[in-house]
Amino acid sequence: MAEMTGCFALRSMGFEQLGGQIRMLIRVEGSGRVVSSHPEDSTVGDRDVERCVRRVILGTRFPRTQGGGEAEIHWAMTVDPPDSVREPMTWSPERVARVVRLRRDRVRHSCNLDSGVQVTAYVSRGGRVLRAGAASVEATDDEVLDCVASRVQRWRMPSSRRGAKVTFEIG
Numbered sequence: 001m002a003e004m005t006g007c008f009a010l011r012s013m014g015f016e017q018l019g020g021q022i023r024m025l026i027r028v029e030g031s032g033r034v035v036s037s038h039p040e041d042s043t044v045g046d047r048d049v050e051r052c053v054r055r056v057i058l059g060t061r062f063p064r065t066q067g068g069g070e071a072e073i074h075w076a077m078t079v080d081p082p083d084s085v086r087e088p089m090t091w092s093p094e095r096v097a098r099v100v101r102l103r104r105d106r107v108r109h110s111c112n113l114d115s116g117v118q119v120t121a122y123v124s125r126g127g128r129v130l131r132a133g134a135a136s137v138e139a140t141d142d143e144v145l146d147c148v149a150s151r152v153q154r155w156r157m158p159s160s161r162r163g164a165k166v167t168f169e170i171g
Contacts, residue, residue, distance in 0.1 A: 007052035008044075008079045015131060016085045017163065020044040020120065022135075023076040026057055030068035034058050039135035039145070040074070043167050045120035046131045047149040051142060053077075088122060091166035096157055103155060104170045111147035115140060116171040119152050123166060127159040 012018040020043035027035045037057040039050045057075075065071045081087055093100075107113065115138035122130040132152040134145040148170065157166070 003056045004053055004077060005079065007049050007056065010052070011046055011049050012081070015046070015122075017081050017088055017122065017165075018044070018046055018049070018131075019079050019081040019087070020165075021076055021078040022050060022053055023074060024053065024057060025137075026073040026075055028062045028065065028071045028073060030065045030070065032062040032064050034060055034062065035070070038140065038142075039133075040137045041076075041118060042133050042135035043120045043165075044079075045122050045133045045165060045167075047133050047146055050133050050135065050145070054142070086162075088163040088165040089160065091123075091160075091164045093166065093168040095164075096166050096168055099155055099157055100168055100170065103151075107148055107151045107170055110151065111144055113140075113144060113148065113170070116169055117145065117148050118167060118169055119148060120165065120167040121152055121155075121157070123157045123160070123164045125160060125162055127157045129153045129155050129157060130163075 022044050023041040025040040026037045029035050118135045121132040132149040134148040
């Protein structure tokens, strides 16, 4: 658990507002070895944190499964920013729907996206995307999720009076 929390702590040094929930889908073979893991849901908004949590899980050893078959685990953790930090406003997906509609096809094409991806982004007052993370219920590999987050970080979002955080779908 300390390693998981460390994933957040390291990144939050440069971005104090970092926080959210990440839910991982973990597949374990009968021996207890992790076969695969990926974020199936995340409001963290930072691909480095999501990849770090995945790496920690891939290195974790679970007890043998009963009967020796493969097991599927859904595991979640939530980390909040420090109390001293003013959290960003939370926007509804409708606030960025026009931007997503205009840019999603290009992301789908350039990232070879064939399933829906959930994106969480931190947006500056001026509309610049500061950080972005991505998750998918489908077993999407890191390269696809990295590509989606990277493309979204180039977007211009609506401006506001203070920083914001928004979660939306690219389907």
